[in-house]
Amino acid sequence: MRPAPFDYVRPASAAEAVWALAGAHTAGREARVLAGGQSLVPLLNRRAVRPDLIVDLGRVPALSGIRAGRRGIRIGALTPHATVERSTDTELHRRLPVLPEAAALIGQLPVRVRGTVGGSLAHADPAAEWCLLAVLLSAELTLLGPDGRRVVGADAFLRGRHRTALRPAEILVEVGFPAAEPAAALVEYAAQPGRIPEVAAAAALVLDADGRIGSARLALAGPLERPMRIPAAEALLIGVRPGRESFAAAAAKAARITGASGDLGTLAAVLLRRALAESAARAAVLAPVRRERMELVPV
Known part of the structure; x- marks a missing residue:
């Protein structure tokens, strides 16, 4: 089965993505964000969801990467699972080795290469590894919307099966793990x-x-x-x-x-x-x- 028809935009920045989502919401149109596509594309193909607009974040490089600093480990929402799994960042492995270990458990290799950390969190499957670790480690999720940025704790962000605190015109831009837990498993x-x-x-x-x-x-x-x-x-x-x-x-x-x-x-x-x-x-x-x-x- 093929997806139902939809409009498609591929913004060059996070701000452009928010603008596109806000425009769709104001017009009463349903919009979906495409990150790695490992959760959304199967739903589209089965016509389990029929959005009017797809906002593809694939050309927003600022949303990718792993950064270690005084605020802990920060991972961009578009960072693929495989990037975390294969990371050689010494601070990541010293402070939170459970993150690359958990990334290696996700799906098969093609899923880890295409799927993203933020996509998994936004999909909010109740058994997903990133959702579990976000709750265990008191992760902080940074959301960007028309009114600017806001930070939401993982426990408040994950509201239920496939339900999150994301508002209609918001995107997840980063997840932060503020505390070092080198013994986490x-x-x-x-x-x-x-x-x-x-x-x-x-x-x-x-x-x-x-x-x-x-x-x-x-x-x-x-x-x-x-x-x-x-x-x-x-x-x-x-x-x-x-x-x-x-x-x-x-x-x-x-x-x-x-x-x-x-x-x-x-x-x-x-x-x-x-x-x-x-x-x-x-x-x-x-x-x-x-x-x-x-x-x-x-x-």
Whole structure:
């Protein structure tokens, strides 16, 4: 099946893209933004969506790239997954190695080459790796619209299954990860390699000098309307030594709180335990030098 007819524009700047979207909205026409096309094009071909206008961001190079600085790691919305996966940026790998690791899990290679970080976040699939990490790591999303820029936290941006805080004439221009979490880990289960996972879990632990957990982040995606952090499960981990029993208790509580049940609930608990164990192993390696490094890493 072919897409329904639509008008097409390919702006040269983010401002031009916003102008085109605002014009369509004012005229009562539906407009869609095309980034890498890995989510939108299949919907167009099935005529699941029938926009009047497609705004293609492919010629806006300012929206691509990975930047490390005092505000953390910033990734342009048009940056392909494969660019993050293959990045040799030492600051990216030192502060947030989970980002290139997660990028490598997304789809098959053609999807990672064409698909973009911003496109995945704007599509807001509840099991998508970028959505899960954005929630886990308290990402900040920069949006550009007719009234200028605004920054929205990931938890507020992701409102539900394929629903975001984007307004009709806004585009996502950048996602920022302000905090260094070198021990963060993500694990997932998919029925087939390259498919969107049924369940994914992520954790980021920091160990104190005595080996106890000083801070904990824990998030789940897949069997929910959107990825969620689980503060009540995180609280169970603070001040305890990492281990099978503490991880099992936190994972079980997280699964209950999120409402994951049946086979998906069992799978969620298993993946949460695995994410915690992997993060703890990384944190144990980092613990002897973490105090020194934290003075060097702006967070």
